[in-house]
Amino acid sequence: MKQNPVLVISGPSGVGKGTVIAALLALHPEYGWSVSCTTRPIRPGEVNGKDYYFLSQSEFFKKQQAGDFAEWALVHGNHYGTSRSELLEKQSRYRVVIVEVDVQGAQALKTSGVLLKSIFLLPPDLETLAQRLDKRGTETEASFKKRLQNSADEIKMKDQFDYQVVSLTVPKTVAHIESIIEREFGI
Ligand code: 5GP
Numbered sequence: 001m002k003q004n005p006v007l008v009i010s011g012p013s014g015v016g017k018g019t020v021i022a023a024l025l026a027l028h029p030e031y032g033w034s035v036s037c038t039t040r041p042i043r044p045g046e047v048n049g050k051d052y053y054f055l056s057q058s059e060f061f062k063k064q065q066a067g068d069f070a071e072w073a074l075v076h077g078n079h080y081g082t083s084r085s086e087l088l089e090k091q092s093r094y095r096v097v098i099v100e101v102d103v104q105g106a107q108a109l110k111t112s113g114v115l116l117k118s119i120f121l122l123p124p125d126l127e128t129l130a131q132r133l134d135k136r137g138t139e140t141e142a143s144f145k146k147r148l149q150n151s152a153d154e155i156k157m158k159d160q161f162d163y164q165v166v167s168l169t170v171p172k173t174v175a176h177i178e179s180i181i182e183r184e185f186g187i
Contacts, residue, residue: 004185006034006087006097006114008106008161009177011121012151013076014133016167017100020121023174024098030187032094034087036101037063040078043138053083071101071108076146082109096185103157117184119177120161124168126151 011017025031037053039060048054055063060079064072072081082099090097099116101109106118123129130148133139139147158164163180167173181187 004095006099006116007181008099008101008109008116008118009121010101010103010106012129012154013147014129014136015121015123016132017121019170020173021098021100023170024177030094031096031098032090034082034090034097034099036080036082038078038080070112070114071105073102073104075102076143076150095187096181103154118161119163119165119180120158121165121167122158124166
């Protein structure tokens with residue numbers, strides 16, 4: 001059976017990926033979300049199994065050894081990975097499956113043969129990115145600095161993605177992504 005490509009969304013920390021993806025999923029019951037695994041500590045308001053599968057280091061490495069990751073990467077000091085079984089399960093239920101990964105993850109998924117279309121979300125400028133990340137209030141001083149420093153490197157990779165979308169207001173960004181999905185997935 002022909003499998004639909006997955007929709008990979010990447011972008012620097014604080015650009016608004018989470019908000020935009022949540023809005024897309026709320027508007028479109030036909031879109032699914034591949035829940036990643038991470039060793040990062042859970043943030044207030046996050047739900048295990050919905051936002052991420054929050055794993056200990058040893059649980060994460062067990063899954064890695066078992067070959068259950070389509071890709072995995074060390075991002076801002078924590079491990080993140082896309083579970084093959086999660087991805088396949090969601091692909092069997094949804095025409096469009098959104099996968100949020102960092103730039104290394106997007107590259108690794110492509111190399112591993114996962115059929116995908118990719119979008120890189122860009123901030124209007126770096127100052128706005130810093131303000132958004134600060135306003136989110138989820139990071140320690142050290143993590144905030146690390147995430148901002150990594151942003152410049154991530155943005156350099158934007159041309160490796162099929163689409164670059166500037167993250168303006170949430171409704172504008174959502175509409176832009178919907179138009180890409182319509183073109184690429186025919187729905
Ligand atoms: P956060 O800790 O803010 O939720 O995510 C940090 C970074 O990890 C973001 O760039 C996000 O896209 C990336 N990320 C989330 N899940 C995965 C995954 O499964 N694989 C990879 N490679 N990166 C991920």
